Amino acid sequence: MKKILKIFALLIVSVILLNCASFSTKNFKNDYTSINPGNLHSFDGKFSFSPIKKFDKKTEHSNIENLKKYINSYNFITNESIKFNAIDSILNETINYQIELKIITDKELSVELFKNNQSIKKQQIKGELKKDGMFYLDNKFLKCTGIPYLFGGCQNNKRRIAISKNNNLIVNEALDNTGALLFLFWAGPSYNSTYEFQRLE
Secondary structure, rough: HHHHHHHHHHHHHHHHHHHOOOOOOOOOOEEOOOHHHHHHHHHOOEEOOOOOOOOOOOOOOOHHHHEEEEEHHHHHHOOOOOOOOOOHHOOOOOEEEEEEEEEOOEEEEEEEEEEOOOEEEEEEEEEEEOOOOOOEEOOOOEEEEEOOOOOOEEEEEEEEEEEEOOEEEEEEEEEEEEEEOOOOEEEEEEEEEEEEEEEOO
């Protein structure tokens, strides 16, 4: 019985260590400004709901208009999905959404969602400014199905934010998806995606 428990504990540790999405600055390393404690409030401001750019060196002309149906700044910052009944109204800007960020402390960020200039949602996100000049959000997502590495797998993502050289907001996401069947491992989608959101105020 003790041997079985040890094996199970080893599996849990494997899930934590191996299922770890890794950040990369490959696509935007020359496009962001390094933030330090002295100018941490550079993150304060209102930003567009939809991205204005996707950093993708392989596909420079990514279909940003199509991506606007699935990508928004509020979800990326909070890791909270919001359902919209009239996505077309957002795309043609009949309904206007935007977010406002405010640094509360060096480890806490306020995120507020506005609809037609009216505040509809607000929350605080924990995080940390690191040496690379980016603020790492404590909104990690980990979801496992079945028994990881026996019959199942795990998906996880994490995000960090930066300020672009033209003073916009950059959000970088790292995602990893792996699984196994009786220790026969396979790798699902594992990638970094990075978007730029326009500063409004």
